[in-house]
Amino acid sequence: MNIRAQLESRLSQALSAAIAEEAPAIVQPSANPKFGDYQANGVMAAARRMKRNPRELAEQVLEKLDLSDLAESVEVAGPGFINITLSAGVLADAVMRADAEARLDVPALGAGRTVVVDYSSPNLAKEMHVGHLRSTIIGDSLARVLAFLGCNVIRQNHVGDWGTQFGMLIAFFEEQRERGIGDLSIADMEAFYRQAKKRFDEDEAFAERARRTVVRLQGGDPKVNADWREILHQSLAHCRQVYDLLGVSLTDADIRGESAYNDVLPDVVAALDAAGLLTESQGAQCVFLDDDAFRGSEGEPVPVIVRKSDGGYLYATTDLAALRYRCRTLGATRILYATDARQAFHFAQIFAVARAAGFAGPEVSLEHVPFGVMLNEAGRPFKTREGGTIKLADLLNEAVQRAAAVVAEKNPDLPADQAARVARAVGIGAVKYADLSMDRTSDYKFSFDRMLSLQGNTAPYMQYAYARVQSIFRKGAETLGDLAGRAVILGETAEKELAKRLSRFEEVLAAVASESRPNILTGYLYDLAGAFSGFYETCPVLKADDATRASRLRLCDVTARTIRQGLELLGIEVIEQM
Numbered sequence: 001m002n003i004r005a006q007l008e009s010r011l012s013q014a015l016s017a018a019i020a021e022e023a024p025a026i027v028q029p030s031a032n033p034k035f036g037d038y039q040a041n042g043v044m045a046a047a048r049r050m051k052r053n054p055r056e057l058a059e060q061v062l063e064k065l066d067l068s069d070l071a072e073s074v075e076v077a078g079p080g081f082i083n084i085t086l087s088a089g090v091l092a093d094a095v096m097r098a099d100a101e102a103r104l105d106v107p108a109l110g111a112g113r114t115v116v117v118d119y120s121s122p123n124l125a126k127e128m129h130v131g132h133l134r135s136t137i138i139g140d141s142l143a144r145v146l147a148f149l150g151c152n153v154i155r156q157n158h159v160g161d162w163g164t165q166f167g168m169l170i171a172f173f174e175e176q177r178e179r180g181i182g183d184l185s186i187a188d189m190e191a192f193y194r195q196a197k198k199r200f201d202e203d204e205a206f207a208e209r210a211r212r213t214v215v216r217l218q219g220g221d222p223k224v225n226a227d228w229r230e231i232l233h234q235s236l237a238h239c240r241q242v243y244d245l246l247g248v249s250l251t252d253a254d255i256r257g258e259s260a261y262n263d264v265l266p267d268v269v270a271a272l273d274a275a276g277l278l279t280e281s282q283g284a285q286c287v288f289l290d291d292d293a294f295r296g297s298e299g300e301p302v303p304v305i306v307r308k309s310d311g312g313y314l315y316a317t318t319d320l321a322a323l324r325y326r327c328r329t330l331g332a333t334r335i336l337y338a339t340d341a342r343q344a345f346h347f348a349q350i351f352a353v354a355r356a357a358g359f360a361g362p363e364v365s366l367e368h369v370p371f372g373v374m375l376n377e378a379g380r381p382f383k384t385r386e387g388g389t390i391k392l393a394d395l396l397n398e399a400v401q402r403a404a405a406v407v408a409e410k411n412p413d414l415p416a417d418q419a420a421r422v423a424r425a426v427g428i429g430a431v432k433y434a435d436l437s438m439d440r441t442s443d444y445k446f447s448f449d450r451m452l453s454l455q456g457n458t459a460p461y462m463q464y465a466y467a468r469v470q471s472i473f474r475k476g477a478e479t480l481g482d483l484a485g486r487a488v489i490l491g492e493t494a495e496k497e498l499a500k501r502l503s504r505f506e507e508v509l510a511a512v513a514s515e516s517r518p519n520i521l522t523g524y525l526y527d528l529a530g531a532f533s534g535f536y537e538t539c540p541v542l543k544a545d546d547a548t549r550a551s552r553l554r555l556c557d558v559t560a561r562t563i564r565q566g567l568e569l570l571g572i573e574v575i576e577q578m
C-alpha cells in the first residue's frame with residue numbers, strides 16, 4: 001500500500017473510532033512543507049456533523065493513533081487539520097524499494113479489471129484534423145497508465161466508417177472513373193471530400209445519385225462495397241501515418257468502426273423494445289427517459305432516436321450496440337469515452353438507456369472523459385488563415401520543424417541523424433505534453449512558442465531534466481550494479497523533499513487512473529523535476545564521500561527512472577543527451 005493510502009486508512013480508523021461512526025480522514029500531500037508532508041482534512045467535516053469542537057476532536061484522534069512506524073511527528077494545526085511529517089527512514093526505504101524494482105515498486109492495482117478505452121475514433125471520409133488530436137493523445141495516455149497499473153486494457157478505435165457521406169464519396173468516385181480520371185488513389189482525402197461535397201451541393205442529379213448509392217451500399221451491392229473498402233483503406237492508411245508520427249499505441253487490431261455493428265442494429269432495437277423502452281414518435285422509434293437531465297431548453301423531454309422513420313439507424317444506435325458488445329463480449333468492467341465535451345449529453349443518454357436495457361450491469365462503470373476545444377493563440381477556433389480546418393499531419397510536421405530549430409540552437413554539434421531524432425521526440429512530445437498538462441475540461445490555447453519553451457511545465461523542460469540526470473551518471477561512470485544494496489540516507493532537507501516526491505509515484509498514477517486526468521501526472525513530474533533541481537543545487541553527488549555518493553546516485557537513478565516512466569505513460573519519449 002502506498003504511504004498516502006496507509007495514512008488514509010489508519011487516520012480514518014482513528015477518526016471513525018473517535019466519533020463512533022465511519023468517516024474519511026481525507027489525507028492529502030501538504031501544499032507547503034511547513035504543514036508537514038501530508039495533511040488530513042477530514043476532521044473538520046466530521047466535527048461539523050457531530051457538532052463538536054474540531055480541534056478537540058483532532059486531539060482525540062491523535063490519542064487513538066499510532067503512526068510511530070511511519071511518522072516523525074503528528075500535530076494538530078489550524079482549525080483542526082492533522083499534519084504528518086514522515087520519518088526519513090520510511091522515505092529512504094520507499095526509494096530503495098523503487099530502485100530495486102523494475103516497476104518502481106508500483107503494484108498492479110488494476111489487476112482483474114478490463115477497461116475499454118474508446119479514443120481517437122475519427123470519421124474516415126476526411127483527413128484527421130486538429131479536432132482529433134485531443135482524443136487521440138488523452139485516450140492514449142489513459143490507456144498506457146491503466147495498462148501499467150495491470151488492467152486488461154482494450155483499445156477501441158470507433159471510427160466513423162459508415163453513413164450518408166460515403167454515398168456521396170462513392171458516387172463521386174464512380175463519376176470520376178466514368179470520365180477516366182481517378183485511379184482510386186485518394187492522394188488528398190480532404191480535397192477529394194471537398195470536391196465530392198461541391199458536386200453534391202451544386203448538382204441535384206448527383207445528390208440523388210449519392211443517396212441511391214447509400215441504399216446500394218447498405219444493400220450489399222458488391223461494386224459499391226468494393227469502392228467503400230477502397231476509401232476506407234486509403235483513409236486508414238492516412239490515419240496510420242498520423243498515429244506513427246504521433247507515436248500512439250493504437251494498431252489496426254484496435255479498429256472496430258461503426259460498420260462493425262451494422263448487422264446487430266435491428267437486434268439492439270428489438271432488445272430495447274423487449275425492455276419496454278420504445279415509443280413511436282412521428283414514425284421514428286425513440287427512447288424517452290423519465291429524468292430531468294434529459295430535457296431540452298423548453299423543458300420538453302429529448303428522446304434518444306434509435307431508428308428513423310425511413311428505417312435508418314443513428315449514431316446513438318451504433319453506440320448502444322458497441323456498448324453492449326463491450327460489456328458482453330469484451331467483458332468490460334469500465335468503459336472510457338474520450339471525446340469533446342459537446343458529446344456529453346449524447347453519452348449521458350446512451351449510458352442511461354444502456355442501464356435501463358440491461359446492456360451494462362451495475363458493476364460496469366461507464367465514463368465519458370470530456371475535453372474542451374483547441375483554440376489558437378488569440379483564443380479563437382483553430383483554423384487555417386483561409387478558415388479551413390488544419391490537418392493534423394501538417395500541424396505535427398510543423399512542431400517537429402520548430403523543435404529542430406530549438407535543438408540546433410541549443411546543441412549545434414549534434415550529428416544530423418541524432419538531431420533529427422531529438423527534434424522529433426521534442427516536437428511531438430511538446431504537442432502531447434501541452435495538451436496533457438491542461439485540465440482537460442477547459443478549452444486550451446495552442447502555442448508552439450509556449451510548448452517548445454525550455455522553461456516551465458513543458459515537454460522539453462522535462463526531457464532536459466531527464467537528460468541532465470543521465471549526464472551525472474555519465475560523468476560518474478557508475479554502473480547501477482555497483483549501487484545495488486547501498487543504503488539511501490536522507491540527511492539534508494532537499495534529499496528528503498526529493499525522496500518524498502519519489503515515494504508518491506504510485507498514488508499519483510492511481511489518481512490519474514481513477515479520475516482520468518493525465519495532468520495530475522504532468523504536474524507531479526514538474527514538481528519532481530523542481531525537487532531534483534533543489535537537491536542538485538545543495539547536495540554534491542560525485543564529489544561526496546563514498547556512502548553519500550552512493551546514496552545520492554541512487555536518488556538520481558530513481559528520479560531518472562520515474563521521469564522516464566512518467567513520460568512514457570504520457571506517450572512521450574526521453575532523450576539521453578540533448
Ligand code: ARG
Binds near residue numbers: 118159337
Ligand atoms: N466519430 C466520432 C466523431 O468524430 C467520435 C466517436 C466517439 N466514440 C463513440 N463511441 N461515439 O465525433
